[in-house]
Amino acid sequence: MTASRTTAPVHVVVDIEGTTSATGFITEQLYPYSRKHFAQLLDTRGTEPDVARAAAAVRELIGEPEAGTERIVEALNGWLDRDEKVTPLKTLQGVIWAEGFASGELTSHFYPDAIPALRAWHAAGHTLYVFSSGSVSAQLAWFGHSAEGSLLPLFSGHFDTETAGPKKIASSYDAIAAAVGETDPARFVFLSDLVEELDAAKEAGWRTVGVRRPGEPYYAKGVAGHPETDSFARIDLSGAEPVVR
Numbered sequence: 344m345t346a347s348r349t350t351a352p353v354h355v356v357v358d359i360e361g362t363t364s365a366t367g368f369i370t371e372q373l374y375p376y377s378r379k380h381f382a383q384l385l386d387t388r389g390t391e392p393d394v395a396r397a398a399a400a401v402r403e404l405i406g407e408p409e410a411g412t413e414r415i416v417e418a419l420n421g422w423l424d425r426d427e428k429v430t431p432l433k434t435l436q437g438v439i440w441a442e443g444f445a446s447g448e449l450t451s452h453f454y455p456d457a458i459p460a461l462r463a464w465h466a467a468g469h470t471l472y473v474f475s476s477g478s479v480s481a482q483l484a485w486f487g488h489s490a491e492g493s494l495l496p497l498f499s500g501h502f503d504t505e506t507a508g509p510k511k512i513a514s515s516y517d518a519i520a521a522a523v524g525e526t527d528p529a530r531f532v533f534l535s536d537l538v539e540e541l542d543a544a545k546e547a548g549w550r551t552v553g554v555r556r557p558g559e560p561y562y563a564k565g566v567a568g569h570p571e572t573d574s575f576a577r578i579d580l581s582g583a584e585p586v587v588r
């Protein structure tokens with residue numbers, strides 16, 4: 344059972360892939376871009392802290408302490424093939440994508456209802472956060488380069504699997520609440536396309552809304568046990584509970 348809350352503004356925490364943005368855009372535009380640059384990144388910037396930490400984590404995960412660039416890239420591409428949200432993969436993608444966005448080679452995608460709703464919630468006094476498997480550096484590049492310019496001023500913080508923990512376990516949502524300094528978990532509303540993530544947030548006492556957009560990979564799976572919407576425009580945050588109109 345979730346705790347009650349007043350009608351005070353809430354903390355809205357959004358997932359990216361399948362929620363604010365199309366999975367197909369990310370897998371077709373961003374994933375190939377990262378594949379193209381993994382080897383070069385490891386060879387030319389391997390001593391940078393983020394790159395070195397991620398390479399060490401890949402070696403540990405594959406159980407090959409001596410793995411060189413070729414073997415690491417093979418592991419990264421295997422995870423990408425299966426869209427596995429492995430933290431060091433996401434860290435390296437974030438470093439690569441940050442450069443791609445900065446140079447103008449990459450652009451981000453948002454469903455047409457997402458940006459107006461984010462702006463409206465921010466204007467209404469709600470605080471906005473991102474919790475995505477995409478690294479914080481990828482999130483900053485993504486939200487910093489929308490077709491409508493930078494959306495970063497709308498957000499009060501960004502969380503990923505390195506800073507908060509895996510998205511399918513409740514303690515990660517507790518960690519976000521602690522980082523935000525919020526003691527009432529019912530003041531959070533988490534929006535995601537993946538039911539296991541919504542379940543974990545709900546277990547932590549958060550409110551949830553399942554975002555179920557036609558054409559998305561998890562559409563058929565559904566979001567049983569959570570209010571469901573196909574558009575941010577239908578989410579009303581003015582009452583004690585998020586309502587889908």
Ligand SMILES: CSCCC(=O)C(=O)COP(=O)(O)O
Nearest residue numbers: 358359360475476477481485
């Ligand atoms: C452009 S942000 C990175 C997107 C990404 O790589 C990813 O895995 C997003 O997964 P999510 O947790 O947002 O569904």
Ligand SMILES: [Mg+2]
Nearest residue numbers: 358360361536
């Ligand atoms: Mg998602």
